[in-house]
Amino acid sequence: EPEVTQTPSHQVTQMGQEVILRCVPISNHLYFYWYRQILGQKVEFLVSFYNNEISEKSEIFDDQFSVERPDGSNFTLKIRSTKLEDSAMYFCASSEFQVPRSIYGYTFGSGTRLTVV
Amino acid sequence: GEDVEQSLFLSVREGDSSVINCTYTDSSSTYLYWYKQEPGAGLQLLTYIFSNMDMKQDQRLTVLLNKKDKHLSLRIADTQTGDSAIYFCAEIPDTGRRALTFGSGTRLQVQP
Numbered sequence: 001e002p003e004v005t006q007t008p009s010h011q012v013t014q015m016g017q018e019v020i021l022r023c024v025p026i027s028n029h030l031y032f033y034w035y036r037q038i039l040g041q042k043v044e045f046l047v048s049f050y051n052n053e054i055s056e057k058s059e060i061f062d063d064q065f066s067v068e069r070p071d072g073s074n075f076t077l078k079i080r081s082t083k084l085e086d087s088a089m090y091f092c093a094s095s096e097f098q099v100p101r102s103i104y105g106y107t108f109g110s111g112t113r114l115t116v117v
Numbered sequence: 118g119e120d121v122e123q124s125l126f127l128s129v130r131e132g133d134s135s136v137i138n139c140t141y142t143d144s145s146s147t148y149l150y151w152y153k154q155e156p157g158a159g160l161q162l163l164t165y166i167f168s169n170m171d172m173k174q175d176q177r178l179t180v181l182l183n184k185k186d187k188h189l190s191l192r193i194a195d196t197q198t199g200d201s202a203i204y205f206c207a208e209i210p211d212t213g214r215r216a217l218t219f220g221s222g223t224r225l226q227v228q229p
Contacts, residue, residue, distance in 0.1 A: 031215065043160070043205065045216035056215055091159060095215075106217065108152075110159035 002026040006092050006109035013082050013116055021077045021112045023092030032075045033093040033106065034067065036060070043091065049075065082116045089113050119143040121208055123220035130228050135196045137223045139189040139206035149182065151191045152205040154222070160205065163191070193225075201227045 005024040013019050025032050034046040047057040049067050066078045075094075079086055090113075093106040120142045129135045141149070147168045152160040166173045166180045166189070173180045179192040189206055203222040209215070 033215070035217075042221050043207075043217075043219040045218070048215045058216065093160075106162070108160040108162075 002107070004092055004094055004107050004109035006090075006112050008112060009110065010113045011115070013114070015084060015116055016081050019079050019082055019114060021079075021090050021092075021114070023075045023077075023109055024073050025075055025092070025094030026096075026107055027073070029094035029096050029107070031055075031095045031097075032067075032069070033095075034077045035091045035093065035108075036088040037091065037111075038085075038088045046077070079114075082114075084116050087114060087116045119208065119210065119218040121206060121218050121220040123204075123206060123223045125221065126224050126226070128226045128228060129196050131196060131198055133196055135191075135193040135200070135225055135227075137191045137193075137204050137206075137225065139191075139220050141187050141189065141206075141208050141218075141220075143208060143210050143218070144187070145210040148209045149180075149189050150207045150209075150217070151178075151180065152207060152219075154203045154205065156202075163204075196225075196227050198227045198229060201225055 007022045032049040035043050037043045045058050047061045047067055048055045064080050068076050089111045091111045092109040095106045123139050150165045151163045153163050154160050164175050164178050164180055166182050171182055177194045181190045193200055203224050205219050205222045207217045207219045209217050
């Protein structure tokens with residue numbers, strides 16, 4: 001079964017540093033997403049990306065965040081100047097259709113745990 | 118905005134049935150999903166239901182949807198210790214938005 005791959009699985013960074021979280025979506029998927037889950041809280045939508053541009057973003061996704069698809073396979077989330085409150089599990093997801101009609105809906109990666117110290 | 122609510126914790130004995138409940142507010146919710154998250158792992162899609170369905174059964178899993186009350190439930194028959202995890206319901210409206218709205222998750226503890 002195809003997978004969404006995220007690297008690294010765990011990243012520790014100092015406050016104020018830039019981090020890049022990496023994702024390899026499923027190859028025939030066209031829509032890509034980032035979600036985050038602060039420990040003990042809900043999974044929250046950050047951004048969706050289609051056709052090389054952001055199609056939707058939440059209030060959380062402010063100017064400190066950016067996404068990019070630098071080549072045909074990777075999808076990255078950059079946080080320019082990390083804050084303590086950015087500590088969370090970040091999930092990448094991809095889907096084939098505009099609305100996830102298939103049984104698979106979104107396919108999520110296993111996440112990157114970001115710890116800001 | 119959309120909101121999805123779940124009870125936080127459920128404890129059952131191995132072999133019993135588990136019922137995890139979810140309520141949502143968005144009347145345009147079209148697709149409703151159940152995800153499972155094991156400790157330290159990602160979100161695994163378990164099953165889904167479309168809003169034009171009332172029930173869906175998939176092996177040990179039964180999803181019931183009450184559109185009038187905006188209530189969704191997941192029943193796990195013959196619950197096993199391997200079912201211990203956090204279960205999230207999530208919805209996506211048919212408004213062109215693509216963001217999933219998740220509930221807070223229900224932690225299912227299965228006691229041997």
